[in-house]
Amino acid sequence: MGGNITAEALDRDERRIGVYICHCGLNIADTVDVEAVANYAGTLNSVAVARDYRFMCSDPGQDLIKNDIKELNLNRVVVASCSPRMHEPTFRKACEAASLNPYLFEMANIREDCSWVHDDREVATQKAKALVRAAVARVYYNDPLEIKEIPFNPDTLVVGGGIAGIQAALEIADSEHKVYLVERDPSIGGHMIQLDKTFPTLDCSQCILTPKMAAVGAHPYIELLSYSEVEEVSGFVGAFKVKVRKKARYVDEDKCTGCGLCQEKCPWTADSEYDVGLSKRKAIYTPFAQAIPNVPVIDRDSCAYFLKGKCRACEKFCETGAIDFEQVDQFIELEVGAIILATGYDAFDPSTISQYGYGIYDNVITGLQFERLSAATGPTGGEIRLKDGRKPESVAIIHCVGSRDQNYHEYCSRVCCMYGLKVAHIVKDKTNADVYEMYIDMRCFGEGYEEFYKRVSEEGVNFIRGKVAKVTDKAVSEEEEGKLVVICEDTLLGSIIRVPVDMVVLCIALEARSDAEEVARKFIISRRADGFFLERHVKLDPVATPSDGVLIAGCCQGPKDIPDTVVQASAAAARVLAMISKGRVTLEASVSHVNEDLCIGCGRCEELCEFHAPKVGIYEKPMPVSRVNEALCKGCGACAVACPTGAISIKHFKPEQILAMVDALAET
Amino acid sequence: MSEFEPSILCFACNWCSYAAADIAGTSRIHYPPNVRLLRVMCSGMVDAEYVMKALEAGFDGVMVAGCHIGDCHYISGNIKAQEMVTRLKKLLHILGLEDERLMLKWIATSEGPIFAETIKEYVEQLKKLGPSPFRKELVT
Amino acid sequence: MSLEDIIQETKTFYCLDCGKCTGLCPVSRYNPAYSPRVMLENALFGFQDDLTYNHDLFSCLTCYACSSKCPGDVDYPLFIQKARALALDAGQHGDCAHSGTVQSLARLMSNPGVSQNRLEWLSDGLRISTQSDTMFFVGCAPYFEHIFDFDSGAIDAVKASLKILNHCGIEPVVLPNERCCGHDMLWTGDVETFRRLAEHNAAIIKEAGVKKIIFSCPEGYRTFKEDYPKYVDIDCELQHISEFLADRIAENGLDFSEVKRKVTYHDPCRLGRHLGIYEQPRKVIAALPGIELVEMEHNKEESLCCGTSAFVNCDSCSKQIRVDRLLEAKATGADTLITSCPKCQIHFRCAMTNKGEEKGPDVEIEVMDLVNLVANALGDGHNE
């Protein structure tokens, strides 16, 4: 505006387009009359030269383009050959090598879209001409785009201190790059620290994890922010800004020596999260003995001082004066280049499946509770005991509780068969009880897993193929009196069976965290239908997400065992280290741009952009207008569609470019 | 008289449907040549106006092809495309255009055969419908 | 038509180079680079490219604020209309709002093969006929319902108009395959499409055999009255619904229930400066018992444009004009801004649709079409 003559008026007729039709050996030339297409291209508006060549992607083919750019002063290039998904980068580089901006290049796909899918030579040639005509029409409107780079901040944020987060943090920190590890709970460790032995090798979970936790706590390159959560994320790959809420512990981390006296003296209790409700902990507590950091927190919901205004016993006994009831939540601003999300999973709550009696019958427990019963650090010191203290004489293990079930989760949770077998083994080992394992299919896919299955089978475990229908305490025979009766069809025998047992262990599903949606929104990533975080590509890019610089590892991406979790964590760490070692990020050049003269500041773009790139504000004009943070924009084009005035458009995908193609493709 | 050959413009998302067409190509799955592909970065990039211009230019059918819901590279572009198509269909309905002339389809990268099948079916469907009322040659 | 022809037809050579137009132009107020005087000067010097490739050719609102006061009697908006046709020949079409959907619809509608489903909004309570001498021209309202992401109110105004006509004992003809009047096409330079639309409308109106056409949209009214005669023959009496209502009220009065509102009236450019209709809408408002009408600082001949026309100049400058107008309306203390143009209503309502965090000045005020105000006060007791 502003009395401006439109850009088109200024450089009309100055286009000099070179068009190159590739034979691709016979791949194209067999079906398409490439010579005819080249001749035709030569007649199109602004085309300075049109040639055909056997292999455009070969070095001599590329040289053809480079020489023509120099000698014939070409300022736009079209290659008609294979899919742009294949060779667009190749030809863009060739143009760049001849000092032509790579965005002044356009490709027509006459192989995948034409010669390979049609057989009538005349029709295919006709279609190839249309595709070339459209590419020429489009390239006419292409603009040179500036390719921008920014420095990459080598600090990294890891969210979640389970095994995934711990592994990733250590790998990055070991290469002497700073890591901030944010953990929501009072200690790192995640679910793994609750496990007793781990399948299939049966090594003690705590024994292998605690050294890693200690390494995190002591690492000069790791800043552990426990009992903290990420509040806000802004910025973009290479330059994220993160606001972390450090929740008030009411204990001064610097003064606390971790002596544990406060916990001893505190008279108030609540259910232990660590023991999944099988024991009590105090109102001031560290979740378990080897907690990192070894600093307790006061739980406001069970502390008498916060509930009723008096007690403060801990304060009286603390020798270092570390208790601080005045503490408030702190906000910490971090700047990082990349983010790894390792927020893990929630254990499925089986009380929603009422027929299994969880929460009704004392001796129906979850697999996770079993881990606590069996662990030496657990409430029974590792003895497998019923609620009344007796040793169980028979135990049923029910598979697929909440998994492979359309009513709950359609997916397989991948670890339950294996931990079910582990439970069977431990029960046999510690109590010699009769063990019944009710399964649908035995999925023992990992290294040493099938062998473990075999080993457990040989230990005398009874395997019953069938999904359990019901667990009840209603006895119909003397034998069932005082027992829990597990009812299911043994599908191999084809008959209903009733198995009286003392204890039932439910192999509960692993499900997405209940706050996964909120976390996904905060970090601008998506979720699958099953609720877990969505990877960028299920096969080829399993740790990246649509948000550049935000990676995912461990069970937050889907249920998996510890070995797979660790592999993913290492992969995510490697991806971060690769970015750090490059040191710069190239920003997407095809991003949105606002013509502030046209913008009416309506904010539609701001409202709908998933990546928070546009922002309406009062800048130079008296009225509000939108501006785009190019580093955040992904160039998806949603804003341009919503914009009522056409003020915002996507570079390289401007309406002129698309409409020119529409018209050119329609011509016959 | 030769059989009526409908022309189709397909706006194909770079990350899925366009890639599916590539797969159809590499697997040599033949489909009718009546379709012209126009690559966009996301189905959510397709403006209602592009579709109207395509109809005006004489295409008998327009297809907007994107990633399955939940799989959009840009999170929700395909949902926006769905909204656009729903709204535009209302306009086109008032204009007296048959509903089938604008088609929205989710085709994942791996679904090359589905891409080819979709085109085949669409061509058949449009053959039954006959030429679009907006076809240029009809304009006096 | 050449530039020379345009100069002749619009008497541009009478320009005194005085700059009064620029001084009066609402666009020039916010876009200092835009000057109607300079546009004319360039044309007179024969700098055709400076005209056709000048983006500001599309900034003009064709509101007639300039020409109505021009000492040389130059018809600047007409000059712009013609010059835009020249520009279109050179491939220039300005930045059409809503990606050009409105223009595309008109072009598609101009196709003879089209058979529309444009009457689906008709509900049981509204009566139309095929026999009446009177026709009601619906215009583009059925489409507007699905173009905008806010309530344009256009179809409600059409329904209100029918309710009014029915109440007055008229069951008008409403044509099922009526086309866009072509106003926006003509004013964006697409004369060819305009001609086709006009011819089609003329033919079906002739076939319907009506003697009178009533409009609630001033653009349709103006187009039929001023522009159609140059292309087609419409042998009918034409009337804006505000004129119709003013006549009815003067003749035998209409029974209105009380309207407890303080309103101000915005003169649409097409109805006001284009056709000189200022008093009838005001008379209609005054006839509503209990209503209070207050005038804005700029009213009647001095009225400000709503800021956009032909969907081709919606931009930051247009927004500012709209915001100004809405602030002027609010300054009167009125609770409702009445207009009698569906497009003004759309542009005002749009200006209030702010979804960003930064919303600019508070311009919230109820905007209502005159016909809705009247229809609400008619008979059925329900009147908010």
Ligand SMILES: Cc1cc2nc3c(=O)[nH]c(=O)nc-3n(C[C@H](O)[C@H](O)[C@H](O)COP(=O)(O)OP(=O)(O)OC[C@H]3O[C@@H](n4cnc5c(N)ncnc54)[C@H](O)[C@@H]3O)c2cc1C
């Ligand atoms: C009963 C049972 C037995 C199992 N046994 C075995 C076994 O024997 N062998 C084996 O290989 N696998 C086993 N598994 C699987 C194993 O538990 C997982 O593979 C592993 O724990 C996954 O680790 P993770 O770090 O991804 O998630 P988690 O262990 O869930 O860790 C996630 C961490 O992130 C924190 N967090 C979550 N959200 C946020 C947030 N928003 N902000 C900050 N922090 C957050 C959590 O507090 C937690 O510390 C078993 C699973 C179950 C249920």
Ligand code: SF4
């Ligand atoms: S193109 Fe997509 S990512 Fe970029 S600003 Fe627009 S909506 Fe946001």
Ligand code: SF4
């Ligand atoms: S949607 Fe368009 S007009 Fe509205 S604020 Fe964004 S760029 Fe400006």
Ligand code: FES
């Ligand atoms: S990326 Fe394919 S539809 Fe959005």
